[in-house]
Amino acid sequence: MTPVCAxxxxxxxxxxxxxxxxxIKIIESIAKMKARIRKYKEKNLSIAxxxxxxxxxxxxxxxxxxxxxxxxxxxxxxxxxxxxxxENEDYGVYPRDLERDRKLSEEAGxxxxxxxxxxxxxxxxxxxxxxxxxxxxxxxxxxxxGHFRGVTTIVNKLFNIIEPDRAYFGLKDAQQVLxxxxxxxxLNMNTEIIPCPIVREEDGLAMSSRxxxxxxxxxxxxxxxxxxxxxxKDKVNAGERNLAKIVARIKANIDxxxxxxxxxxxxxxxxxxENATTLENKVLIALAVKIGKVRLIDNIILEGN
Ligand code: PAF
Numbered sequence: 297m298t299p300v301c302a303x304x305x306x307x308x309x310x311x312x313x314x315x316x317x318x319x320i321k322i323i324e325s326i327a328k329m330k331a332r333i334r335k336y337k338e339k340n341l342s343i344a345x346x347x348x349x350x351x352x353x354x355x356x357x358x359x360x361x362x363x364x365x366x367x368x369x370x371x372x373x374x375x376x377x378x379x380x381x382x383e384n385e386d387y388g389v390y391p392r393d394l395e396r397d398r399k400l401s402e403e404a405g406x407x408x409x410x411x412x413x414x415x416x417x418x419x420x421x422x423x424x425x426x427x428x429x430x431x432x433x434x435x436x437x438x439x440x441x442g443h444f445r446g447v448t449t450i451v452n453k454l455f456n457i458i459e460p461d462r463a464y465f466g467l468k469d470a471q472q473v474l475x476x477x478x479x480x481x482x483l484n485m486n487t488e489i490i491p492c493p494i495v496r497e498e499d500g501l502a503m504s505s506r507x508x509x510x511x512x513x514x515x516x517x518x519x520x521x522x523x524x525x526x527x528x529k530d531k532v533n534a535g536e537r538n539l540a541k542i543v544a545r546i547k548a549n550i551d552x553x554x555x556x557x558x559x560x561x562x563x564x565x566x567x568x569x570e571n572a573t574t575l576e577n578k579v580l581i582a583l584a585v586k587i588g589k590v591r592l593i594d595n596i597i598l599e600g601n
Contacts, residue, residue: 322394528581531545580597
């Protein structure tokens with residue numbers, strides 16, 4: 297096999313300490329990926345998938361590390377999935393840097409990067425989509441029609457190709473996690489979904505590949521999102537039970553920043569994403585905004601009685 301590093305050029309410091317056997321391998325073809333997986337399945341080795349669109353940040357790396365701690369073979373998929381972007385969204389400019397992602401994934405302990413082309417995943421005449429109803433009509437689904445259909449389609453395809461025992465997803469996209477769990481349940485799929493906590497920058501901003509789009513000023517304004525969510529949590533810890541009041545306070549904080557447009561701020565239950573009025577079981581306070589042209593989402597989970 298052509299050594300991976302020869303294929304993409306250059307050797308990082310980490311690579312010096314790893315034999316070419318151990319080095320992370322990049323696979324672009326579905327057939328090759330399936331053949332590799334078959335070998336591991338024959339040996340009864342457990343397989344984890346960390347699905348990503350690349351431009352990895354610490355949130356992704358924490359997923360890879362968790363996967364590595366619990367599974368024998370870790371595959372990170374890197375695929376900017378066109379079917380989950382709307383016409384006026386950022387598909388064309390979504391940040392991409394495979395060499396950077398290769399180094400980071402390898403350091404975090406991944407064994408493979410699955411990096412197919414768009415034509416490999418959606419060849420000419422491609423016509424099949426997977427859709428979860430109801431849950432996808434709420435929150436981000438309202439302002440991004442078709443988005444979750446693209447997500448469930450690609451995740452379904454990745455599960456069919458990689459057959460993971462476990463797949464790791466970050467809870468920043470809490471709705472995405474619930475939608476994927478519903479798909480797995482409804483379609484009797486064999487993969488266990490492992491939701492993992494949001495990883496934040498030191499100042500509180502939730503990690504996202506899209507944060508690189510923020511100007512210095514927007515980056516500083518963006519802190520109102522996490523600050524408002526933390527304030528909400530503090531209020532609940534201090535005894536506040538009125539969710540409408542909490543949501544109104546978050547909206548007011550964000551509205552103070554004229555450069556931010558709110559898509560939604562909502563308190564919803566974590567079963568069907570219906571509006572939550574009382575703090576029972578788990579309540580998700582989720583928000584989506586636009587700062588300039590950049591769409592950001594964030595959330596916190598409140599534990600009820
Ligand atoms: O969360 C993401 O990065 C994407 O939605 C996913 C799950 C990799 C599917 O393209």
